[in-house]
Amino acid sequence: MQLKLQALNGFKDILPGDVELWQFVETIARSVFARFDFSEIRLPILEPTELFARSIGETTDIVEKEMYTFVDKKITMRPEATASLIRAYIEHGLYVQKPVQRLFTIGPMFRHERPQKGRLRQFHQMDAEVLGSQNPRIDAELMAMGAMLLQELGVSVSLELNSLGCPECRPAYRLQLQTFLTERFDTLCDDCKRRSSTNPLRVLDCKNPRCRAQVQAAPSILEHLCSACGQHFEEVQAGLGQLGVQYSLNKFMVRGLDYYTRTTFEFITTDLGAQAAVGAGGRYDGLIEQLGGPKGVPGIGFAMGMERLVLLLQQSAGGDALGRLCPDLFIAALGQAASDFCFGLAHELRSAGLRVAMDLEGRSLKSQMKQADKTGASWVLIIGEDEMKNSQGLLRNMKNQEQQQVELKAGTLKSLLQTRYIDGTEFSVKKILS
RNA sequence: GUGGGCGUAGCUCAGUAGGUUAGAGCACCUGGUUGUGGCCCAGGAGGCCGUGGGUUCGAGUCCCAUCGCCCACCCCA
Known part of the structure; x- marks a missing residue:
């Protein structure tokens, strides 16, 4: 303001x-x-x-x-x-x-x-x-x-x-039109009075109702x-x-x-x-x-x-039916160690061709889930202290709420995300990207 | 260049005859669930009421000026 x-x-x-x-x-x-x-x-x-x-x-x-x-x-x-x-x-x-x-x-x-x-x-x-x-x-x-x-x-x-x-x-027609306009000069609007000498054709598409009425009877270029x-x-x-x-x-x-x-x-x-x-x-x-x-x-x-x-x-x-493109995956990291790890994981997945979103502000899981929902991501990968210990991530399908344990490797994750659901139908990621 | 309309929160808008700390909805943040989204509930943050001047004990509210935006004329895609 x-x-x-x-x-x-x-x-x-x-x-x-x-x-x-x-x-x-x-x-x-x-x-x-x-x-x-x-x-x-x-x-x-x-x-x-x-x-x-x-x-x-x-x-x-x-x-x-x-x-x-x-x-x-x-x-x-x-x-x-x-x-x-x-x-x-x-x-x-x-x-x-x-x-x-x-x-x-x-x-x-x-x-x-x-x-x-x-x-x-x-x-x-x-x-x-x-x-x-x-x-x-x-x-x-x-x-x-x-x-x-x-x-x-x-x-x-x-x-x-x-x-x-x-x-x-055109010159001959223009002359004829000019003569026509001169005869009706007094009935034209001020703009058209000016136009009738400088650019008579313009009078033809004047919006003024009086000019329009006059012009109806004007000679047509199409006949000349x-x-x-x-x-x-x-x-x-x-x-x-x-x-x-x-x-x-x-x-x-x-x-x-x-x-x-x-x-x-x-x-x-x-x-x-x-x-x-x-x-x-x-x-x-x-x-x-x-x-x-x-x-x-x-x-x-x-x-x-x-x-x-x-x-x-x-x-x-x-x-408004045109939606935005949604991320393939949202990564929710909890705690410093997980955050450090995921910062790198997101990059690996991105260079492997996936569209990945992640929160770097260290917010609560609830907050990160909300963000994930808002971005429209189809999947969320949850990684906290437990997951870091056994190198297993929790992959949540946002459409049907199913969760599964997954290996924390870019290649494995990518192949898991090769299918996703849009309106209940399976699409291959590659097909959509092509 | 010429008319008309409108300026209050990020957005859409309330704001009563001038009278206490300026409101709502949406959006945002936090919590209700020691690690799980949409719904709901609670709380929070966010305004020199476009700007400047004037009238008044007191102005978002009245007056003047100014800036900005919108619509129309004009012109054009």
């Missing part, structure tokens, strides 16, 4: 009890990514400020006011992963090694926004990106992968799909795609259909980063308050070239918000 040092606003510790949920999310994600032949790439958190300015867009909110930047050094803590990933892709010439790269990365991102539910200043994303293919099947496959990941996590979300066109068709974009979008949808991915078209969906082209999508939930997007992404066919990479190399990717996934898991019924 007197402690003045505390985590910064918008920065959170992930404590034991919650961390298991995070590990679950990561484990499932890695499994799904592997099945789709994605390789992990690990990227630095600090990058040149210019990298984000040039990719995300000089006039986006992220770049204008949300980045953690060391101004004097011109470096910034990454607010998203795609830019870094492409930087690495170009820097190491990954496009030479393999024409189509499938990469994923997991880690913290930083944006100086006002924290609220599902939104922190340090937050974590899982990113998957495919570089080097404009094939619409890649788009479909990527969305299918996201859907599979979410399904295996057990969270239910809906997928919304749109196309933003390309430099061929050039033939190439139109066909691409058709094939993306055909791919989704073939893979059995449910989705709905949302012609008002706009992404907040400037680099998106053609396919954009969001995985949406209604269970997170104001933060509806659990995952989102899209195609960015011009970005690699724009950052100094090879000409014409396209890309597409998505990011999932891990805090949001964890929140959904916590809110759903099965959220």
Whole structure:
């Protein structure tokens, strides 16, 4: 209470009890990514400020006011992963090694926004990106992968799909939209009045009811795609259909980063308050070239918000069903001699591969039994003066209260513990560890 | 950056019209069992009542300021 040092606003510790949920999310994600032949790439958190300015867009909110930047050094803590990933892709010439790269990365991102539910200043994303293919099947496959990941996590979300066109068709549409908005300028909210000149597409996803009503009649980008974009979008949808991915078209969906082209999508939930997007992404066919990479190399990717996934898991019924890993054995030592001996025995058992817990504080047997119970250990090895005399330990099965005398040798103990009981069923330790 | 709400034990919260040493449940520790967990019982530890100032004989309670957190706008994963 007197402690003045505390985590910064918008920065959170992930404590034991919650961390298991995070590990679950990561484990499932890695499994799904592997099945789709994605390789992990690990990227630095600090990058040149210019990298984000040039990719995300000089006039986006992220770049204008949300980045953690060391101004004097011109470096910034990454607010998203795609830019870094492409930087690495170009820097190491990954496009030479393999024409189509499938990469994923997991880690913290930083944006100086006002924290609220599902939104922190340090937050974590899982990113998957495919570089080097404009094939619409890649788009479909990527969305299918996201859907599979979410399904295996057990969270239910809906997928919304749109196309933003390309430099061929978007400018003309943008102009037409701008004209439409200008005609209704007075009915728009203040934000949208500003947006209608700077970034008219953003007006489309304004939450203000009056703006929404106006925008219903606005020209749709989907009806103004050039033939190439139109066909691409058709094939993306055909791919989704073939893979059995449910989705709905949302012609008002706009992404907040400037680099998106053609396919954009969001995985949406209604269970997170104001933060509806659990995952989102899209195609960015011009970005690699724009950052100094090879000409014409396209890309597409998505990011999932891990805090949001964890929140959904916590809110759903099965959220707390994920137990912690329990020790195989708890050693209860009584008296100095036994304690000295067990200190070494625990180490031997640990190096033999067992998960061993022990109390080093010299507490009463009753207290140690309580601790053992709390850790969930399946077995307790009791060693006191009597046991030390005849070199026999007392091994108690915590599930059925049976006790037996055992030889105090690591090898013997290990083989005795090769079986344990979970919900009445016998499992081999090795099977569980593998 | 703009609103609104809330700060009392590790956690969740009581605290009556300002009035003795500030409470409960959970969690923690010890004991009831000279060496045996879950349940139960008894005891214990743990609070400058976010911080600073003011009003008052007296402030957790009223006033002001300040800091912190939460939710929403905005933005986004």
